[in-house]
Amino acid sequence: MSPLDLGDLDPTTEVLVAPVHLAGPGTREAVFSVLDNAAGWTKTVAFGTDTYYASPCQRVRIANPVESHFGGWTITYAEDPLGVPDWITTFDRSTPQEIVAAFTETLVDGLPNHFRDHFSGGKHYTGLGPEDVLRRSDWQPVHGSRPYWNVSPDGRAALRTRSGWLDEYTELLTPEKSMWRLSGGIDPVHVPSWRAFFSSGTPQHLRTAAAIALTSPDALPRFLGDVPERHRDLVRVRLTKPTADMPRAQAALARRPYAAHVPAPGAEAAIPPASLAAHGRSRRQR
Template sequence: MSSLDLGDVAPSTEVLVAPVHLAGAGTTEAAFTILDNAAGWTKTIAFDTDAYYTSPCQRVRIANPVESQYGGWTITYAEDPLGVPDWITTFDRGTPHEIVAAFTETLVQSLPNHFRDYFSDGRRYTGLGPEDVLRRSNWQPLHGSRPHWNFSPDGHAALRTRSGWLHEYTELLTPERSMWRLSGGIDPVHVPSWRAFFTGNTPQHLRTAAAIALTSPDPVPRFAGDIPERHRDLVQVYLAEPTASIPRAEAALARRPYALHPPAPEAAAPTPPASLAAHGRSRRQR
């Protein structure tokens, strides 16, 4: 299967794109389908656009507001349904939907017995953490960095692990201060195209599910026109098989010019290892 030249296909052409961290957000259909079909979950629509979900146990609340600072999805868990959340995960509107869907599906499946299946004596326990998944996919750590950074082989996706003590309420109130941040883009450190934040108590098996989706080598379905303009020289694109069709109505609703307005740069952070940066430059020059 040979890669396509995006200049030769119409924006409405259904294609397969790799890697996922540069493919663009795609549609929100998968995550909505998971939650709409989850037994006992309730859904509320506000302002005709914003969707809010609550789990049967009232411990998990999920919001998908169209207009907010981050957009995308905010997922909270509180052991006491009326108390302060124990953890919060935020996926901004540019996050590839495969990552959001993997996290959400694992959450829905593991919630009925309060994640016990994923404890060390549980039937679904694997012992794998997200860092193990990344290492297995040849991600490289940037030694000596604070905070700690891991980079994908192409240098265009990164995991930041915050260092130092921080009051848990601070990271609950400010996603950028979360313990972990996944991001992707030409410069995933300083000017990422998308970001996902996980506070310190976010269960390991949920973060691992997100990491598995992020590192999958399988190309993902997109419309050619939805691939971010600045990523087009960095992705491999193939004609989609008929079974990989994308719901056009959902895609139309999900299309937003987010790739043109990346998140504001954060505080100074290290650049990827020189070998990874050189690799990225060589691909863009081809």
């Protein structure tokens, strides 16, 4: 589709968008559905919008404080329900909700037996870490970078692995200093559109679930107006169904697998960074 075609469509038009990391946050209903249907979990709604969940064992707390500066989802686990959390994972308000839902569903399913099914010998054990998942999708390491980065083929998503020792309480208090950060956007290293942080204690199989969702080839359902404007030239868009008043060319387009949203004639095409390592030498990496 050309920009003019997209501009002619109502923002409430239902579309399918790929890749995941540029599709926009989408609705939170998938995450709410996982937690609302989790047996024994309690739910509290405060201030009319902020939502909090606690697992039956009281070890896991999940918060969706809509009105806070960070927004998004904060998930903590504490072996001692009354003690300091052992790990924390945060997804900001712009993270694609399919990534949050995959992490949360895996957490909920594995919690009753303390994730034993996901450890060596368990029925869900694969031995794969998130880096393995990313490599299978042709992500590449940025050699010589500190912290250590893996970048998606299009240069629009990145995994940062922090180097050096950091006190675990610093991770708990400052998500930005967590061991791992997933991010996406036009410049996912320096100016990401969304970020997800995983402290060093976050179980590998949960981080792997997030990576699998991030690298899924499936297009995501969105309303056209929910796709970030700055991503429009970088995503592939397919209409979910033709409408009665849709021009014939657009109706034919809706039947194609995907339609690349290409820049208008004369517009400068967005080009992925040729080398994030070189780019990082001139700007401080976060």
